Amino acid sequence: MNLRQYEYALAVADEGSMTAAAERLQVTQPSLSQQIGALEKHLGVQLFTRTPSGVTVTVAGRAFLAEAKIATTASRRAIAAARAADGELTGELIIAVHMGLGARQLPQVLGQLRKRHPKLQVTLHEEPDPTDMERLVRQGTLDMILVHRFPAGCTF
Known part of the structure; x- marks a missing residue:
């Protein structure tokens, strides 16, 4: 089992088709x-159900894919961190910005x-809903969040 297989499974789930993936x-x-x-x-589980029109993700598949994404x-990030430590920033920086924040300065x-x-x-994710931002944080997707203030009850 390797990360490339994780990426393959994520692509199949995103596309809903082995051919498209x-x-x-x-x-x-x-x-x-x-x-x-x-x-x-x-894994000992079926991740996808194959159908004539494509594939659907099983319950076990959804559980696996959530962790595979992380x-x-x-x-x-590990690759980018190693390169950054050597003075070269590469990879991807993922930022969530509260709607309307930084419209002038950010570009x-x-x-x-x-x-x-x-x-x-x-x-850049421009997210109007704080719960969407919290979901992205919990998934380990974001590197940075720009908000006016954290909403009450947020556990970032």
Whole structure:
């Protein structure tokens, strides 16, 4: 079992189809199916139900995929941290911004960041709902949150 298999399973779940996931991942469909089968065999559970129109995620699959997402995100962060320690910022910086916050300053700051670190990819989530931001934090998806103030009861 390896992180690549996790990424494959996440792509299959996102696409709802082995064929579409294989195209997105730029691998052959039989190779992808073989890797998913090997992963399911190793886990001892079925992650997907195969149907004539694609695949659906099983209950066990949903549980596995939630943790697989965290593991793949952690792997990308570990690689980025090692490179950053060597002076090169690469990878992905994922930021959640409360709706309307930083509309003027944020584009300028992100532009400067891009000039300094051209290999760094920035993903910005503009989230109007604090519960969505809390969900992204719990998933281990976010690197940074920009909010006016934390809503009462948030456990970030």
